[in-house]
Amino acid sequence: MANTRKQLLDLLKLPENSECADCGEPDPEWVSCTLGVFICLQCSGIHRSPSIGKVKSVQLDNWEDDTVQFLKEHGNKKAKEKYEAFVPPFYYRPRARDCMVLKEQWIKAKYEREEFTSDEESPYTTGHKEGNLWKKGRDRKQFLERRFVFSGREKVLKYYINNHADPKGTIPIQSLNATFQAEKIGHAHGLEITYIKDEQTRNLFVYHDEGQEIVTWFNVLRAARFTYLKGAFPAVPEEELIPRITRNYSKAGYMEKTGPRQREAFRKRWFNLDSEERKLLYYKKPLDAFPQGGIFLGSKEQGYRVLEGLPEGTKGNKRDAVIIIKTPDREFKLTCENTTDQKEWLKALTQVISRPTTAQDMDGNSTTSRLTLCEC
Ligand SMILES: [Zn+2]
Known part of the structure; x- marks a missing residue:
């Protein structure tokens, strides 16, 4: 038993296992026994769902030889090679300081939906998306349901009141920014969208009750921004454009x-x-x-x-x-x-x-x- 624990701790010392497999938090102390990855406490809470798998604590749980052997054969590096093989460059990879909904959807996209294991067409780059979002009224506190339509061809995001034919707002992808602001907006899925209207910065605050839906919106907008930036700055390398796709406030x-x-x-x-x-x-x-x-x-x-x-x-x-x-x-x-x-x-x-x-x-x-x- 003592030997098993030592083997486990040795695995944890490997550079590839020194950070949470999902958010990069240093010194992960939890393990997904289903996937064989080392993860942080917060991500372990997301992994602990029936569709993703079983988790165990390095310190608090008992460890069997065969589980440690399984970890030895898997680990963070192998999992990354498999589950992150085809992450599109525009896709937002959350870090430890990011909000819960981003981490939760990243983990589900990776392991549950296996979105990045093959290079099939990404659900984020189809060039069109529409659906309802709750939007804060411009001059009041209430959130009202509005229909949002993204058009890749027109390079805009529009929103409509009920079935009105004319959009209430048109947001050019060129100046759009989007950042999750759960605390400020007062909703775990709160997204702040900023753009330039009549040469002035304008902010919108929206959310959707489903985490997957709001994160899909976010990545659809990021895919469109990435396309725009590549076209506008063809000489700038991709890695310099990626931080500009959307920006969190520093x-x-x-x-x-x-x-x-x-x-x-x-x-x-x-x-x-x-x-x-x-x-x-x-x-x-x-x-x-x-x-x-x-x-x-x-x-x-x-x-x-x-x-x-x-x-x-x-x-x-x-x-x-x-x-x-x-x-x-x-x-x-x-x-x-x-x-x-x-x-x-x-x-x-x-x-x-x-x-x-x-x-x-x-x-x-x-x-x-x-x-x-x-x-x-
Ligand atoms: Zn984590």
Whole structure:
């Protein structure tokens, strides 16, 4: 028995088993005995379904010789070769920090539906999808059922009220972003869709009660975005386009900001930092349809700076978690909720300005929104 446990722990030390097979979390402590993979606690909860298999804890359970032998013959590397053989490049592979619905559907797509074991046509690239989603009203809190139609030929996502012939909204794939925001939206399957409308950023908040359906929508939109990016930037390698298909905010949350003269009262605003697009947008409330304003973040070479603390010459200010963003045109002064939060914002903002601007930063949608960033 002691020898069996040692063999098990030795398997866990192999580099290929040092991360969760599904989300990459380091030091997995659970095992799917059905598939022979090492997984983290959270993913083990998803694996523990009758259609996927049995799970066991490395530490808490008893281990038989033949189960350890089975693990020896399988393991994370072999499982990846089989179940991830044909993952399309646009498909979102969730990481440990991602929301539950993405991990759950990734695991089900891999092992239950075996979507990636052969190169049959992907369900995400058929060029058309329609169905109902719950959408938050623009100016109110309620979610209402709306019919969404994606057309690959027209490169748009449209939504309709009931059976109206004319769409209520038309979202161009060119400027679309989608990111799961379960906590902010207040639904485990909450998806935030952002796009540029009349040169202004617009946010939509939707969900579907079925996890598979909302994740399918997400990957259909990602497939369309990937096609668009490849066409728009034919010289850019695929691996550089993939992070731009959709972007999660590298940081989001409340800060307070003052006006251009820096003598105005500080007001609490919700900020979203889209690092890939080099944009820091702020909203009166987290679920607002339109931002109040935003800051384009160029590079250090272009004269952008992110600084901690008070600017010179400001006296008698009691706030200590201050961030200064200097752009060639003006200076923004923001206060964070505490110094931990301040450090995270400083790190996230500094990362953006430390990265040189590229040709894609001058892409239509970034340029448009940069020119029209206003302050209301
Ligand atoms: Zn995991």
